[in-house]
Amino acid sequence: MKKSLPVVAILVIFAMVIAACGANNGGNKPASGATNAPQTEAPAGSETPALTEVTVKHQLGETVVPVNPSKVVVFDYGVLDTLDKLGVEVAAVSQASLPTYLEKYKDAKYVNAGALKEPDFEKINDIAPDLIIISGRQADSYDELSKIAPTIHMGVDTKNYMESFTNNVKTLGQIFGKEAEVETELASINDSIKTLNDKATASGKNGLIILANEGAISAYGEASRFGIIHDVFGVQAVDKGIEVSTHGQPVTYEYVAEKDADYLFVVDRNAVVAGEGDAHSSVENALVKNTKAFKEGNIVYLEPEYWYLSGGGLMSVAAMVKEIDAAIK
Numbered sequence: 001m002k003k004s005l006p007v008v009a010i011l012v013i014f015a016m017v018i019a020a021c022g023a024n025n026g027g028n029k030p031a032s033g034a035t036n037a038p039q040t041e042a043p044a045g046s047e048t049p050a051l052t053e054v055t056v057k058h059q060l061g062e063t064v065v066p067v068n069p070s071k072v073v074v075f076d077y078g079v080l081d082t083l084d085k086l087g088v089e090v091a092a093v094s095q096a097s098l099p100t101y102l103e104k105y106k107d108a109k110y111v112n113a114g115a116l117k118e119p120d121f122e123k124i125n126d127i128a129p130d131l132i133i134i135s136g137r138q139a140d141s142y143d144e145l146s147k148i149a150p151t152i153h154m155g156v157d158t159k160n161y162m163e164s165f166t167n168n169v170k171t172l173g174q175i176f177g178k179e180a181e182v183e184t185e186l187a188s189i190n191d192s193i194k195t196l197n198d199k200a201t202a203s204g205k206n207g208l209i210i211l212a213n214e215g216a217i218s219a220y221g222e223a224s225r226f227g228i229i230h231d232v233f234g235v236q237a238v239d240k241g242i243e244v245s246t247h248g249q250p251v252t253y254e255y256v257a258e259k260d261a262d263y264l265f266v267v268d269r270n271a272v273v274a275g276e277g278d279a280h281s282s283v284e285n286a287l288v289k290n291t292k293a294f295k296e297g298n299i300v301y302l303e304p305e306y307w308y309l310s311g312g313g314l315m316s317v318a319a320m321v322k323e324i325d326a327a328i329k
Helices: 005-024 079-086 098-107 119-126 135-144 158-175 179-205 253-259 269-273 279-283 304-309 315-326
Strands: 053-058 061-065 070-074 131-134 151-153 207-214 216-220 249-251 263-268 301-302
Touching: 005 119, 005 279, 053 119, 053 151, 061 151, 070 079, 079 098, 079 158, 079 179, 079 315, 119 135, 131 135, 158 179, 179 315, 207 253, 207 269, 207 279, 216 253, 263 269, 263 279, 263 304, 263 315, 269 304, 301 304, 301 315, 304 315
Parallel strands: 070 131, 131 151, 207 263, 263 301
Antiparallel strands: 053 061, 207 216, 216 249
16 A cells, blocks of 8 residues: 555646646637637627628629728719718719719719719829729729729629619628618618518509600610519519610500500609600600500609619619609509
């Protein structure tokens, strides 16, 4: 027994040394798969590190964008609409065709970034922006703008309007730290859309959408730039064979009379491009006056600023829902 005591003592001492080492190391083992690479320090009270950049996948590529960029150039009016609703300030916009409800961006404190199809590269470069946001009209300038600053394309995909719109505003919410506000606005819009869709579906009525432009007209159907009326809001298309085109399918008033839709939705391009609308006088001709839409008071002149200039924004989409909801009986 006396000979075995040293062995026991050695074992006790060894166990005490191991325990002390464990205490000095926090008493924890690294989790499986963890590395010793340095971690970004989380701000006080936060469980995860704050993001400094996000990767945005868009129609023209994949771009790394800084979070909360301080100097932003915006060409897409739907995006400008959303940022205005969210209270996000911008540095420069295309001032050429601003909708009246966004006219505050004509103020001299905002740099004029050029025309919608002709960006002013020199002015934009002088700003040294952190982010440039474009859509279809500036697509050809993407490579040149990307040399100045991270550039993302945020046009709405009309074939998947709500999915595209939702993704765009959520991306903006992530970039500018407005996720909660975005979720609230989207929930309100989605509720109003469901109410409208139920109403339009129950009515069983159909519709035809036309763009009036200096006396000529073109028709838009499902999956077109104005196709949200059919695809999302629930108004049946009177003609499911309309060609999907940016400028619509050229048609005549004989076509309008032949289709004889329950509702005729009119977008007056001249009202926003030339500053004066003339759609009423040209649309309500002898042929159209014989249609159900005219006789039942269902020719609906849509607000072209929302439908032609700034669609795809939080404010414009909400307004578009209200317009169609007010028209459907």
